[in-house]
Amino acid sequence: MLIYGAGGHAKVVASILSACEERVVGLFDDDWQNVIWPDQCILHGYDPLIMPIEKLIIAIGGNQARRQVAEKVVHSFGLAIHPTALVDRSVRVGTGVVIVHNTVVQAGGRIGDHVIINTAAIVDHECILGNFAHIGPGATICGGVRVGECSLVGAGSVVLPGVSIGKECIIGAGSVVTRNVPDYAKVAGNPARNID
Numbered sequence: 001m002l003i004y005g006a007g008g009h010a011k012v013v014a015s016i017l018s019a020c021e022e023r024v025v026g027l028f029d030d031d032w033q034n035v036i037w038p039d040q041c042i043l044h045g046y047d048p049l050i051m052p053i054e055k056l057i058i059a060i061g062g063n064q065a066r067r068q069v070a071e072k073v074v075h076s077f078g079l080a081i082h083p084t085a086l087v088d089r090s091v092r093v094g095t096g097v098v099i100v101h102n103t104v105v106q107a108g109g110r111i112g113d114h115v116i117i118n119t120a121a122i123v124d125h126e127c128i129l130g131n132f133a134h135i136g137p138g139a140t141i142c143g144g145v146r147v148g149e150c151s152l153v154g155a156g157s158v159v160l161p162g163v164s165i166g167k168e169c170i171i172g173a174g175s176v177v178t179r180n181v182p183d184y185a186k187v188a189g190n191p192a193r194n195i196d
């Protein structure tokens with residue numbers, strides 16, 4: 001597997017791949033000359049001609065940055081799903097998705113492309129997560145929730161059943177989201193309110 005990015009999230013992705021006994025054979029980073037990476041692999045700026053048939057994961061936590069990289073990458077995308085993640089077999093998982101240690105994704109879910117479901121998050125039944133969404137560590141997304149493209153649900157937040165979060169929203173860490181959230185909103189607190 002190739003990974004793009006060399007920060008903290010990339011280390012988590014490498015840990016997942018290692019648990020899956022999959023080797024990181026190359027790492028792309030825009031600042032590759034300054035990258036110190038513990039394992040031996042090719043380090044380079046993005047180049048579509050390097051190992052063109054190897055799959056790639058964009059290991060960048062920032063949603064907008066991950067989307068920008070996806071627009072230029074020519075490689076096809078892989079998946080990184082930690083063996084401790086419980087993903088119901090009915091869940092439709094997109095491409096480039098990263099599902100971290102000790103997560104649960106319940107029946108009937110749809111996970112868009114390049115979504116991150118971070119450590120110990122719970123995504124309950126029939127949730128729809130848009131492309132490039134990020135569910136932060138320890139967040140609980142109750143049943144039937146929608147999270148729009150490129151939105152972040154901050155660490156430890158709770159989203160109540162059936163709530164719809166628009167695109168490019170930020171839900172502050174530790175929030176309780178009780179009502180629908182419009183596109184581009186930044187909300188936080190219990191109950192979550194606009195903080196822009």
Ligand SMILES: CC(=O)SCCNC(=O)CCNC(=O)[C@H](O)C(C)(C)COP(=O)(O)OP(=O)(O)OC[C@H]1O[C@@H](n2cnc3c(N)ncnc32)[C@H](O)[C@@H]1OP(=O)(O)O
Nearest residue numbers: 118136137153154155170171172173174175187188189195
């Ligand atoms: C592995 C990983 O690390 S994955 C990382 C996942 N990331 C996260 O969970 C981080 C989520 N980010 C946050 O919670 C941030 O605080 C944000 C994005 C909501 C707000 O950040 P900023 O835009 O910089 O806002 P800022 O810090 O200036 O705060 C604005 C106001 O909102 C309040 N506020 C900020 N965050 C929160 C929060 N999580 N809950 C309640 N209130 C909050 C602040 O106290 C401040 O209130 P005030 O104006 O009365 O003083």
